[in-house]
Amino acid sequence: MTEDPYALFAEWLAEATRTEPNDPNAMCLATATPDGRPSARMVLLKGHDARGFVFYTNLESRKGGELAANPHAALCFHWKTLTRSVRVEGRIEPVTAEEADAYYASRSRGSRIGAWASRQSRxxxxxxxxxxxxxxxxxxxxxxxxxxxPFWSGFRLLPERIEFWRDMPFRLHERRVFTADGSGWKTEALYP
Structure with a gap:
């Protein structure tokens, strides 16, 4: 198994893209309310590289408000056909206006109109x-x-911890966690 969590994630996502019938880029995004209560919903991953994991939303939505108040989040990908999952935790930063403009321009006309029309979460x-x-x-x-x-943009989760989980016989699953240590990644196996 590779020592680069970004390369490993790319491999697993590519495999999921070939096997998952719908939305292999679907992920559960977990945020926290201002008083610390967890809040989770499904969103779509729209980009990933060594800088992090990118998604887009209405900034006035519940998730937008929660991320503005507490810029930390967690992601969970689950690929049922592969019996694998990936959990990612880290700090959130806004994407650049140029990144948001480029992604927005790539969306269908109906989706762009929908972004204007939806008062998301209200x-x-x-x-x-x-x-x-x-x-x-x-x-x-x-x-x-x-x-x-002006109320629609994206966020990038900057990973501090990435865990890869793979189903194994007798529920003796394989878990491998990568933790950012300032100069790279520390990796270790975890008990199932």
């Missing part, structure tokens, strides 16, 4: 209210370019 009076907002923004932008909303 009460919805009825489905008609969302559909009305979509229609209004569709008319507003017409055939012109749809700019990235």
């Amino acid at each position: 009460p919805l009076e009825g489905r008609w209210a969302l559909e009305k907002a979509v229609a209004e923004y569709t008319m507003k932008f017409g055939v012109s370019e749809i700019p990235r909303p």
